[in-house]
Amino acid sequence: MQVMNQYEQGPLTEKSECLYISREGKRYQENTRILREQKIDIIINEKLILHTMCTPQYLTEAVLGRLRTEGIIEKVDEIEKIHIGNDGKIATITMKNDAWNEKQCKKLSPVSPVKWKEEWIFHLADILAEGMPLHNETWGTHSCFLAKEGEVIFACEDIGRHNAIDKVVGYALLHEIDLKKCMLYSSGRMPSDMAEKVIRAGIPIAVCKAVPTAEAVELAKKYRLTLICAARPDRIRVYVS
Structure with missing residues (x-):
């Protein structure tokens, strides 16, 4: 695969003035840092197929990961x-297949479960609890870690938790990392469309700081995805193992 990325990353945040109002009625002007967004049109074989709106960082990873998690x-x-x-x-x-079209998107297939240890999950929760750079600056991002045996391989932040997953998956594709031996940790909730992304990527373990939906749990059971949620430094909830 030939990669040509001519984009030169600019600032991820900018300064914005706002009026601060407390419940007690205190008011004053303050400067805050807010995130910038980047809209990307994804064109496949000269046809517009997808749009994505993300933090303007790791764009190649975002696009590749989106292609993988969309099947x-x-x-x-x-x-x-x-x-x-x-x-x-x-x-x-x-694409190498000139006749490709969007109807060729692949169906979900079961992942191959792998063994895991509780201390791996708590270690990732500890890292997230320490804070991520953009979130500390703006309070405006979700985080996602790609890890193996509890050790972080790649971490990123984005305005959307779905985009953050795409970026870690894209990173793995670019660097030939076997996703079947990895786990993913997300700072967000785990609805069914997030679970689908993880399953499509072939990642056997999905961990998130927040909670899943009933549909996400059913998908995890059906496709053999280990699902660990409400994962924080002091406790975790294992929904599917």
């Missing part, structure tokens, strides 16, 4: 070239 690709060798323009607004994908 469009399984491996990067299905792609001939990925090109991201210098404004970061368009990602052009050339």
